[in-house]
Amino acid sequence: MYDIIGDVHGEASMLKKLLKKMGYEKTNGSFSHPDRKAVFVGDFINRGPEIRKTLRMIRSMVEAGNAYAVLGNHEINAIIYHTKDKQGSLLIRKPNKYFLSLFKTINEFKLEPLEWKDTLNWLRTLPLFLDFGDIRIVHACWSEKAIEVARSIYTEGRIKKKVFRTIHKNSDSEISQNVWLLTKGVYLKMPSDLHVRNNKGVMPRSFRIKWWEDPKGKTFKDLSFESKYTLPDYTVPVEILPGVHPYPEDAPLLFFGHYCRWNGPVIIKPNICCVDSCVTGTSNLTAYRWSGEKVLNPDNVVTLK
Structure with a gap:
C-alpha cells in the first residue's frame, strides 16, 4: 500500500x-x-x-x-x-x-x-x-x-x-514537448484583450487548465486549474483551445x-x-x-x- x-x-x-x-x-x-x-x-x-x-x-x-x-x-x-x-x-x-x-x-x-x-x-x-x-x-x-x-x-x-x-x-x-507535458501540464494562452492579475500583481499571459476534461463549451473560469487568480466566466473561443488529454x-x-x-x-x-x-x-x-x-x-x- x-x-x-x-x-x-x-x-x-x-x-x-x-x-x-x-x-x-x-x-x-x-x-x-x-x-x-x-x-x-x-x-x-x-x-x-x-x-x-x-x-x-x-x-x-x-x-x-x-x-x-x-x-x-x-x-x-x-x-x-x-x-x-x-x-x-x-x-x-x-x-x-x-x-x-x-x-x-x-x-x-x-x-x-x-x-x-x-x-x-x-x-x-x-x-x-x-x-x-x-x-x-x-x-x-x-x-x-x-x-x-x-x-x-x-x-x-x-x-x-x-x-x-x-x-x-x-x-x-517530440521529447521536449512530451516531457514538459508530463511535468508542467497544459496551458491555455490568454487572448490579447484578457487581462488578469495574480496574487502577486503580475498579469500572466497563460493559465493552467484542467487537461483531463473536454474543453469545448467551457468558460475560462471552468477550464482553469489555477490557484493564484480567478478567470472570467465566459466561454473560451474554440479557435484558441489547446489539446487536452481526457x-x-x-x-x-x-x-x-x-x-x-x-x-x-x-x-x-x-x-x-x-x-x-x-x-x-x-x-x-x-x-x-x-x-x-x-x-x-x-x-x-x-x-x-
Missing part, C-alpha cells in the same frame, strides 16, 4: 512531521513503515529552507526501498542548468525566470559541490511516471503518448544527458502534484487526486493514503496543519 506525498519544495521538517503522523519511523538512516511505502510526486527542491536535507531524506528512502519518486519540472530545470553541451560549455549561460528559483538550491550545496553533482546524477535515475496497475503517479499530466515517450528515454536505469540537451535546445521536439472515468486512480491547490480540493474526480497543497512552511503538506480502494476516499487524505 502507498502514501502519495505532494510537492515538498525543501520543507524537510514538515515532511518529517507528516511521515511520523502516518506511522513512519527512522531506522538505519531512512524513514520506513512496516506495511506501506511513500511515493513522492516530484518538486523536492527550491523555495524551502531545508532543500539539501529534503533531498537526503527522499533519496535515502528511495535507495532503501522505502519509497518511490518521480521527477518534477523543478528537478528537470536543475539538471538542465548543470548540463553541458558536446563542446563542454554549460547549456544555460544566462538564466531566465525558470532557472532563477534554483539559486536557493545551488546555494545550499555551494560548499558541497561533489554532493550536489552526485545528487544531480541520482535525480537522473528517477522516472517521469509510475504505473502500479491500480494507481498511477505523474508530476502534472497523464498522457498516453507522453508516457510512451517517457518509457523510450528512460534507459539503463536513468535518463541520459543527451535527452536534457534535446529538451533545452529543441523545444519543438482521463477516462474507468481508468486507474491517478495522483499528481504541481498545481498548488492551497486548501483543496484534493480529490478532483473519483479517480483523480492532486496532492500539491502549495507547501510554504506555514501552509499544508498533503498525502493520500491508498489502501487498495478503486474510488478515492476523502477520509484517506492526510494534511499536516
Whole structure:
C-alpha cells in the first residue's frame, strides 16, 4: 500500500512531521513503515529552507526501498542548468525566470559541490511516471503518448544527458514537448484583450487548465486549474483551445502534484487526486493514503496543519 506525498519544495521538517503522523519511523538512516511505502510526486527542491536535507531524506528512502519518486519540472530545470553541451560549455549561460528559483538550491550545496553533482546524477535515475496497475503517479499530466515517450528515454536505469540537451535546445521536439507535458501540464494562452492579475500583481499571459476534461463549451473560469487568480466566466473561443488529454472515468486512480491547490480540493474526480497543497512552511503538506480502494476516499487524505 502507498502514501502519495505532494510537492515538498525543501520543507524537510514538515515532511518529517507528516511521515511520523502516518506511522513512519527512522531506522538505519531512512524513514520506513512496516506495511506501506511513500511515493513522492516530484518538486523536492527550491523555495524551502531545508532543500539539501529534503533531498537526503527522499533519496535515502528511495535507495532503501522505502519509497518511490518521480521527477518534477523543478528537478528537470536543475539538471538542465548543470548540463553541458558536446563542446563542454554549460547549456544555460544566462538564466531566465525558470532557472532563477534554483539559486536557493545551488546555494545550499555551494560548499558541497561533489554532493550536489552526485545528487544531480541520482535525480537522473528517477522516472517521469509510475504505473502500479491500480494507481498511477505523474508530476502534472497523464498522457498516453507522453508516457510512451517517457518509457523510450528512460534507459539503463536513468535518463541520459543527451535527452536534457534535446529538451533545452529543441523545444519543438517530440521529447521536449512530451516531457514538459508530463511535468508542467497544459496551458491555455490568454487572448490579447484578457487581462488578469495574480496574487502577486503580475498579469500572466497563460493559465493552467484542467487537461483531463473536454474543453469545448467551457468558460475560462471552468477550464482553469489555477490557484493564484480567478478567470472570467465566459466561454473560451474554440479557435484558441489547446489539446487536452481526457482521463477516462474507468481508468486507474491517478495522483499528481504541481498545481498548488492551497486548501483543496484534493480529490478532483473519483479517480483523480492532486496532492500539491502549495507547501510554504506555514501552509499544508498533503498525502493520500491508498489502501487498495478503486474510488478515492476523502477520509484517506492526510494534511499536516
